[in-house]
Amino acid sequence: MRGPTFTDDEAWALLDARLGRDPQDALEATVVLEAWGGIQGSEVFELAASVVGRRDGNVPTSVYQRPHDEERRNTVADLLALLVAILSVAAWTVPLVHEVGASTVNRSLLFALPVAIAFQWILGSRYFSGGSPSEALGRHAGILVVALGTLAALPWVGVSLPWALSGVFASVWIAGTLLAHHRLGLLYAVVVALAAVALHLEIPAMLVLGVAAGFLVVAVFCTLVLSRGGIRGSLATPQLVPAAFMVGLAGGGIAFSVPWAVYAAVVLVVVAALVAVFADDPASQAGLVHRRTVVAGFLGGGIGVALVLDSSIGWAIDGSTPALALLPATVGSFWASRRLLSLRMTLTAGLLGTSLATADAASWGNPAVLLFRGALARMGSATVVLSGLLVAGGRAGGFDTGPVTLLLALGLLSAAGLLVSLLEALGSTCWAVLCVAVVLGVEAAMRWLVSPPLFAGAGATVGGAVAATLAFVLLLLRLRTPGRLLATQLWIR
Amino acid sequence: MGGVSSWCDLLVHGIDTVEWRILPIVAGGVPREPLFKLPPHARVVPRVEIWSEMRVPIGVHRLASRVEVQTGLPGILARELLSPEARLGPLVSALVSCRLQPSSIRRAFRSAQGWKSFVAALSSVMSEESSQAGSSPLLGALDAALLYQMLYWVARTAAAPAPQVDVSHVTAAGWAVIPALVNQALHGTPLLLTEHGVYVREAYLAAARTPMTAASRFIATRLARGLTRAAYAAADVISPVSDANAVWERSLGVDSGKIEVIYNGVRIPGTPAPPPRKRRVVSVGRIDPLKDVHTMLRVAADVAARLPDVEFRHYGPVTEGQEAYGRSCYALLDALGLGDRFRFMGRTTDANGVVRDADVVLMTSISEGLPLSILEAMAQARPVVATGVGGVPDLVRGCGMVAPPGDVHALGSAVTALLVNPVLADRLGHRGYARVRRRFTEEACLDSYRALLNTLANPVAA
Numbered sequence: 006m007r008g009p010t011f012t013d014d015e016a017w018a019l020l021d022a023r024l025g026r027d028p029q030d031a032l033e034a035t036v037v038l039e040a041w042g043g044i045q046g047s048e049v050f051e052l053a054a055s056v057v058g059r060r061d062g063n064v065p066t067s068v069y070q071r072p073h074d075e076e077r078r079n080t081v082a083d084l085l086a087l088l089v090a091i092l093s094v095a096a097w098t099v100p101l102v103h104e105v106g107a108s109t110v111n112r113s114l115l116f117a118l119p120v121a122i123a124f125q126w127i128l129g130s131r132y133f134s135g136g137s138p139s140e141a142l143g144r145h146a147g148i149l150v151v152a153l154g155t156l157a158a159l160p161w162v163g164v165s166l167p168w169a170l171s172g173v174f175a176s177v178w179i180a181g182t183l184l185a186h187h188r189l190g191l192l193y194a195v196v197v198a199l200a201a202v203a204l205h206l207e208i209p210a211m212l213v214l215g216v217a218a219g220f221l222v223v224a225v226f227c228t229l230v231l232s233r234g235g236i237r238g239s240l241a242t243p244q245l246v247p248a249a250f251m252v253g254l255a256g257g258g259i260a261f262s263v264p265w266a267v268y269a270a271v272v273l274v275v276v277a278a279l280v281a282v283f284a285d286d287p288a289s290q291a292g293l294v295h296r297r298t299v300v301a302g303f304l305g306g307g308i309g310v311a312l313v314l315d316s317s318i319g320w321a322i323d324g325s326t327p328a329l330a331l332l333p334a335t336v337g338s339f340w341a342s343r344r345l346l347s348l349r350m351t352l353t354a355g356l357l358g359t360s361l362a363t364a365d366a367a368s369w370g371n372p373a374v375l376l377f378r379g380a381l382a383r384m385g386s387a388t389v390v391l392s393g394l395l396v397a398g399g400r401a402g403g404f405d406t407g408p409v410t411l412l413l414a415l416g417l418l419s420a421a422g423l424l425v426s427l428l429e430a431l432g433s434t435c436w437a438v439l440c441v442a443v444v445l446g447v448e449a450a451m452r453w454l455v456s457p458p459l460f461a462g463a464g465a466t467v468g469g470a471v472a473a474t475l476a477f478v479l480l481l482l483r484l485r486t487p488g489r490l491l492a493t494q495l496w497i498r
Numbered sequence: 499m500g501g502v503s504s505w506c507d508l509l510v511h512g513i514d515t516v517e518w519r520i521l522p523i524v525a526g527g528v529p530r531e532p533l534f535k536l537p538p539h540a541r542v543v544p545r546v547e548i549w550s551e552m553r554v555p556i557g558v559h560r561l562a563s564r565v566e567v568q569t570g571l572p573g574i575l576a577r578e579l580l581s582p583e584a585r586l587g588p589l590v591s592a593l594v595s596c597r598l599q600p601s602s603i604r605r606a607f608r609s610a611q612g613w614k615s616f617v618a619a620l621s622s623v624m625s626e627e628s629s630q631a632g633s634s635p636l637l638g639a640l641d642a643a644l645l646y647q648m649l650y651w652v653a654r655t656a657a658a659p660a661p662q663v664d665v666s667h668v669t670a671a672g673w674a675v676i677p678a679l680v681n682q683a684l685h686g687t688p689l690l691l692t693e694h695g696v697y698v699r700e701a702y703l704a705a706a707r708t709p710m711t712a713a714s715r716f717i718a719t720r721l722a723r724g725l726t727r728a729a730y731a732a733a734d735v736i737s738p739v740s741d742a743n744a745v746w747e748r749s750l751g752v753d754s755g756k757i758e759v760i761y762n763g764v765r766i767p768g769t770p771a772p773p774p775r776k777r778r779v780v781s782v783g784r785i786d787p788l789k790d791v792h793t794m795l796r797v798a799a800d801v802a803a804r805l806p807d808v809e810f811r812h813y814g815p816v817t818e819g820q821e822a823y824g825r826s827c828y829a830l831l832d833a834l835g836l837g838d839r840f841r842f843m844g845r846t847t848d849a850n851g852v853v854r855d856a857d858v859v860l861m862t863s864i865s866e867g868l869p870l871s872i873l874e875a876m877a878q879a880r881p882v883v884a885t886g887v888g889g890v891p892d893l894v895r896g897c898g899m900v901a902p903p904g905d906v907h908a909l910g911s912a913v914t915a916l917l918v919n920p921v922l923a924d925r926l927g928h929r930g931y932a933r934v935r936r937r938f939t940e941e942a943c944l945d946s947y948r949a950l951l952n953t954l955a956n957p958v959a960a
Contacts (some may be wrong), residue, residue, distance in 0.1 A: 022707060029635075029715060032723070040864040043902030045742065050749045170825045278642040356640040361624065364617050364639035432608070457675050496609045497650055497899035 016056045030059040087185075087339060088332070089194035093201040095328035097214075099202040107164055111319060113170035119309030120171070121178040126305025128389045129181055131298045131431070142183075146229035153180055153225060157218035164213075173214045180221035188227045196221055197479075294418040295446045297419065298498075307441035314448045315464040318411065330411045333391030334419035341384035341423055345378065348427075351376045352491045358456060364488040373484045388416045407461065414462025417469030418444070424476035431483060432494045440476045500695050502669060504849075505739075505762060507534040509881055512944040516951060518703075519543050523673050528756065529709060545657040550649045566829075568595055571606045573615030575649040581623045586731045589724075590683045593656035597680045598655035607650045610930030616646055635712035645717045646771025656680050664955040665690055671697040672722060672730035679732050686859040691733040692760070694867035695888070696746045698726040700788065707787050720923040726750070734954060737947075740868040740889020758950065762868045766935050767850070769877035772926070773857045777808045777917050778857035782849050782871040783863065785842070786817040790829045790885070793904050794862040800910030808859075809839055813846040821848045854878045857923065858916045864903045866890055867948045872898075873938050877928030883912040883922045897930035 011019065016038055020028050028034040034053035038044050045054060065143050101110050132142045142149070156176035181193040200217040204210055312318075318327050355372035368374070392412045420446055428437040451464035458464065483490050510518050518540035525548055536542065570593055578589035596603055606612045620642055623802040624634050637645075652673075660666075660677035667690045668674045701722030705715045730736065730752045738744045744757050779801070783789045790813070791866035798810040817826035831840055846852050849871065853859050858873035860884050862928045866888035875882050875895070882898030884890045891900050899916070916923040 025713075029712070029719065032698070033702050033706060033719065036699050037706055040703055040887065041904050045886060045891060045907070046745055047749060256822045329562070353640060356643065357636065359639045361617065361621055361637045361639060361642055409927075421769055465756075486610075488639040488643060489610060491640075492646040493608045493613050496643060497604065497646045 007125070007286075010048075011038070011044065011052060013052070013056050016042070016052055028057060030055075034225075037433070046322045047371040052218075068329075071445065072348070075270070078424050082393045083298070084336070084339060085189070085194070089148070089198055089218045091328065091332050091335060093194070093197040095332075097204055098328060100207070101210050105170070107319075109166050109268045110170065112167040113347040115173040115313045117174035117178070117312050121175040122309035122312075123302045123306030124175070124179045125182045125363060126308075127298055128179070128186075130301030132186075132421075138229075146226060149183070149223060149229065150226040154219075157215070157222050159319065161412075167345040169211065169216070173211075173218045175212070176218045177221055180218070180225045183225045184228065189205055189228060192220065192224065196224075210497060220274075252316040260390065263282045297434065300438065301429060304425055304429055304437055304441050306423065308418070311418055311421075311444045311448055311465065311468060314445065315414065315458075315462060316452055317458040317461045317463060318465065327407070327411065327415075329395065330407050331415050331419075333395060333412060334416040335396065336344055336391055337384040337386075337388035337416070338419045338423045340387050342426075344380040344383055345423075345427060347429075348373065349491075352487050352495070355487055355489065358441065364492075365486060366488070367485045368487075369485055371487050373486065373487045373490065374481070377480065377484050384420060388419070408461045410466065411462045414465035414469065417473055418465050419469075421476060424473055424480060427474055427480055431480075431490065432498055433483065436479050437476075438473040440472045440479075443475060447471050501867075503533055505869055506669065506759075506785075508763075508940065509830060509944070509947055510534075510540045511537050512940065513948050513951070514539050515948065521546065521658075521660055523548065523655065523677075539774075543661050544656055544659075546677070548655060564880060566959070568602055568606050568614045569590075569609050569611035570651060571595070571603070572612045572646060572649055573619035575652055576616050576619040576645070577623060579649070579652070579728075580620070580645075580720045581626060582915050583626065584724060584727060585848065587730055589681055589728055590732070593653075593676060593680050594655045594658035595685050596680040597659075597684065603653045603657055606760050607646070607653070610672045613646070615648070620645070637713050637715050637716070640710070641713040641717060645721075648717070648721060652676060654871060657851060659931065662763075663687060663949055665826075667692065667951070668729070668733075671726040672701070673725065675725060675732070676730040678924070679728060681712065682732055688734045688957075689732055690950065690954055691736045691744050692728055693736065693747070694740075695788075696743055696867075698722050698750070699746060700865055703788065729959060735950060737950065738867070741892055742887075742889045743867055752834040756917060758946075760946040761938050761943060762870055762873060763938050763940040764870065764873045764877045764934065765850075765940050766931075770877075770927070770931055771854055773880065773920070773923070774855055775857060775920065778856055779808065779810045779811070779860050779917070780811070780845065780853055780875075781814045781856045781860045781862070781912055782852060782874070783861065783869075784817045784820075785816045785824045785827055786820050786862060788860045788865045789814075790864050790904065792830055793885075793906055793909070794860065794932075795830050795836070796906040797833055797860065797862065797909045797913060798840045800834055800906055801913050801917070802836060802839050802913050804910075806839075808917065810836075811841055811843050811852070811856075812850070813843045813852050815845045821825070826897050833922070849874050853880055853924055856880050857920075858883060858913055860909070861890070861910060862903070863887055863890075868893060873934060876927075876934045876938075879924075879931035881916050882930065883909060883916065885909070893933075894930075895927050897924075897933055916920070 018220065019042050020034055020037055023037050024033075028037065029052045031050075034057050035049050038053055039049045042049075051325065066401040098110065111112070115156060117218070152368075153176045153496075156172040156179075158172070173489065181190070184193040196217050199212050200274075216389065351372045376495075395412070425437045425440045428434075447468035448464040451458070451467055455463065481492065506520075510520070514537065518536075518938075520536075520540060520542045522542065522545040524545055530540075535705060566825075569673070574588055574592040577590065577753035578584045578586075585615060594736040601953070611668055620637065622728055655676045655760065656679075658677060660681050662681065662685055665688050666678035666681055668678050669692055671693060675691065676689070678689050678693070687760065698719075701914055702719050705718050710718070718797050730731050735758055736747055736752060736756050737758050738747060739760065739762050742758055742760050747757055748754055779798070781794060787792050792811065794810075798808075801808050801810075810907055833840075834840075843852075853875045856875070857880070859872065859880050859883065861869060861872055861884040863869070863885055864887060866885075868889040869884075870883060871881050872890065876893075876897060884898060884900055885905075886900040894900050901912060916926070
C-alpha cells in the first residue's frame with residue numbers, strides 16, 4: 006500500500022486542520038502528511054516540499070504565557086513567629102545572666118550563633134530550595150534529629166555550662182527554622198515564649214531550656230517524618246552510620262569531661278551531619294548540590310562569626326540589649342527577602358516577548374533591578390523605622406536599647422548577609438565567599454588594630470558596610486543584564 | 499515494556515559472543531528500576547543524566563585540572579547544531595573538547611563571553627535562509643536562554659566518560675549519539691546506528707502535537723535535526739528496522755550504501771494455537787500520543803456499535819511524562835460509554851500470551867518502525883488491523899488490513915470484517931505466521947547484527 010494521494014490544496018487543508026497554523030518547514034509538513042494523511046514513501050517528501058514551497062510563509066509569532074509566581078508562604082504568620090522568637094530570646098537573657106552569669110551566657114552565644122546560622126543556611130541551600138524539599142528533608146530526618154538531639158542533650162550529660170547552653174541555643178534556633186519552614190512557626194514561638202515565662206518565674210534555667218529544646222526536637226522529628234508520609238526509611242542505614250559515629254564520639258567526649266573532647270564532639274556533630282547529608286541523594290547524585298551546601302554553611306557560619314567577632318557588642322554582658330537591637334535589622338531583612346523570592350519569576354516574565362537582540366542588553370531599569378531596588382528599600386525603611394520605634398519605646402518604657410551605633414552595626418551586618426545570600430542564590434559563590442571574608446577580615450583587623458573600639462559595634466559597622474557595598478555593586482552588575490543572568494547564572498548552576 | 503527495550507534485551511541476551519557495555523542516557527532526578535535482568539556478559543556503566551545535578555566524575559576533573567576555558571563553546575554548538583549549513587567537523591571538535599576538558603564546560607557556559615558567542619551565533623543562524631526551512635520564527639531572549647541550557651546539557655553529555663569499546667551501537671539518532679561521536683573521534687570507534695522510529699520524525703511529531711510557542715517548536719526540532727544530521731554523517735553503518743525508515747534516512751541525505759536494513763525478529767512457536775473465538779480484540783503498546791489511543795477507543799466504539807459482544811483489551815503502561823494523555827484516554831473511555839467492552843489492562847510481561855488470546859490484534863499508531871507487537875501477533879497466527887505507518891504496510895501486506903492513521907471508520911470496518919468472518923481471519927493469520935517464519939525470526943535478526951558487529955569490530959578480517 007502506498008497510501009492515499011492528495012493534491013496540494015488537499016494536503017494544505019490537512020496541514021491546516023491538524024496544525025491550526027502554517028507548517029514550520031517542509032519536514033514538519035512531511036511528518037504531518039505521513040502520520041495523519043497516511044501518505045507513504047518518497048511521495049510524501051515531494052508533496053510536502055511542493056506544498057511548503059508554494060506558500061509565502063508568514064513569520065510565526067510566539068504567544069507566551071506569564072509564568073506563575075512561586076508559592077508565597079504565609080508571611081504574616083512567619084513574621085509574627087520571628088518577632089515572638091526574637092523577643093522571647095531577648096527576654097531569656099536577663100534571668101539567664103542572673104542565674105549563670107553574664108560571662109557564661111556570652112561564651113555560649115559566641116559558639117551558638119555561628120553554628121545555628123551556618124545550619125540555617127545549610128538547610129536553606131540544601132532543602133528549602135528546589136523541587137520537593139519536604140521529601141528530601143524527610144529522607145534525612147534521622148540524621149537531622151540526631152544532630153539536633155545531641156545538641157539539645159548536652160545539658161543533661163554533664164558538660165560545662167557554656168557548652169551546654171550553646172547546644173541548647175543552637176538546637177532551639179535550628180529547630181525553629183525547620184518548624185517555620187513547615188508552617189509551624191507559631192508553635193515554635195509559643196514554646197520559646199513559655200520558656201521565657203518559666204525563666205522569669207525562676208524555675209532552674211537549664212531545666213527549662215532543656216525541656217524546651219527537647220520538645221522542639223521531638224516536634225521537628227514528628228514534622229519531618231509526617232511530611233514524608235511515615236517513619237520508614239527516615240532512619241535508613243546511610244544516615245545511621247554517621248549518626249552512630251557522632252553520638253559515640255560525643256558520648257566519649259562527655260565521659261572524659263574535658264573541654265577539647267566536648268569541642269571536638271560538637272564539631273563532629275556538624276561534620277557528621279554534613280557527611281550524612283552529602284552521602285545519600287538517590288534522586289540526583291548531586292555533586293554540585295553538595296558543594297553549594299558546604300559553601301552555604303561557610304557563608305552562614307561566617308555571618309554568624311561576624312556577629313560575635315566584634316568584642317564591643319556584649320551579647321550577654323549588655324543584658325537583652327543586643328538581642329533587641331537585632332530585631333529591626335532581622336525584620337527588615339526578612340521583609341526584603343520575601344520580595345526577592347520572586348526574582349526568578351520576575352526575570353523570566355521580564356524577558357517574555359523581548360527580542361533576541363536584547364538578550365545581552367544591559368539596562369538599569371529592567372524589572373530585576375527594580376525588584377532589587379524595591380527589596381533594598383523595604384529593608385532600609387523597615388530597619389530605620391523599627392530602630393526609631395525601638396529607641397523611642399525604650400526611652401518611654403525606661404529600658405536600655407543601647408547606643409544607636411549598635412543598631413547601625415547590626416543593620417549593616419544584616420544587609421550584608423541578605424546581599425551575600427542573594428549572590429549565593431545567583432550562583433556567584435566565589436564572590437559571596439569573598440564578601441564574607443571581607444566582613445571577617447575587616448572586623449578582625451578592627452578588633453586587634455583599633456583598641457579600644459571607636460564606638461559600640463565599630464568593627465561590625467565597618468565590616469558590614471564594606472561587604473554590603475561590595476555585594477551591592479556585584480549584584481547590580483549582574484542584575485542589569487537579565488538575559489545573561491538568567492541563562493548563565495540561574496539556569497547553569 | 500517498550501519495543502526498543504525488548505529489542506535491546508534480545509540483542510544483549512542473544513549475542514553472547516559480545517561483551518556489552520550499556521550506557522543509559524536518562525532524564526535526571528527520576529529513580530528507575532531496571533526492566534530486564536542482564537546476562538553475565540553485559541554490564542551497565544554509570545549513566546548519563548541530563549537535566550540533573552550530576553557532576554562529571556572526579557577522575558576526569560583531575561586529568562583536566564589545568565584547562566583553558568573555551569568561551570566560544572556555546573556559540574560553536576549553537577551554530578553547528580542549529581544551522582542548516584552546519585558542519586560535522588567543528589561540532590565533533592567541540593564535543594571532544596568537552597570530553598577532554600569537562601571542568602571547563604560550566605565555566606564556559608557561565609561566562610559572559612560564552613553567552614555573547616552564543617547570542618551572536620544564534621542571531622546568525624536565525625538570519626540564514628533555507629529553501630526547506632520555511633520562515634524562522636522570531637526568537638526572544640527567553641527562548642535563547644532555554645536553548646542555551648539545552649546546549650549546556652549537550653556539552654555535559656559529551657563530557658560523560660563513555661567506555662572505550664570496539665563498536666558503539668547507538669539506538670537512536672538523538673542524544674544517544676553524542677558520546678559515540680566523541681568516542682569515534684578520540685578512539686576511532688566505529689559507529690552503528692539503529693533507528694526504530696526515525697528520531698527527527700518523532701521529534702517533529704511531538705512538537706506538532708504539543709502546545710508550545712513557535713520559538714520553542716523551532717528550537718526543539720532544529721536541535722533534533724542537528725543531532726540527527728550529525729548522527730547520519732558520522733555513522734559507519736545505519737541499520738533501520740524497516741524499509742520505510744530507510745526511505746526517511748535516504749530522503750534526509752544518507753548515502754544508500756551506508757544503510758543496511760535489519761528487521762526485528764521474534765521467537766516462533768511450534769504450532770499456533772487456535773484463536774479463542776470470543777470476538778476479542780487485543781492491542782499492545784504504551785499509552786502514548788504516538789500510539790493514538792484515542793483513535794483506538796473510537797474504533798472500539800465503532801465496532802461495538804455493530805457487534806455489541808466485542809471486547810477490547812489494551813496492554814501497556816502509560817508512558818512516563820504522558821500521564822495527562824493517560825487521563826485523557828480514561829476520560830474518553832468514559833465519554834464513549836464503552837464500559838467493560840474496553841479495558842486498560844496495564845503492563846504485561848507476556849506479550850505472546852496476550853496476543854494468543856486475541857481474535858484480532860489492533861494497532862493505531864501514528865509512528866512506528868517495525869513493531870514487535872505486530873510481529874508477535876503474526877507469530878501467533880493472529881490477523882492484524884493496523885495503521886499504515888513506518889514499516890507496517892510492508893509487514894502486514896497480505897496478512898492483515900491496513901488503514902490510514904486516524905481513520906476510525908476504516909479501522910473499525912476492518913476489525914468488524916475480521917471478527918464476523920473467522921475464515922478470512924484465519925487465512926490472514928496463517929499467512930502472517932508463514933511470513934514471520936520466513937523473514938522475521940529472532941535467529942535471522944541476531945545473525946544479522948552479529949555479523950555486522952563483527953565486521954565493524956574487525957574490518958580487516960571482514
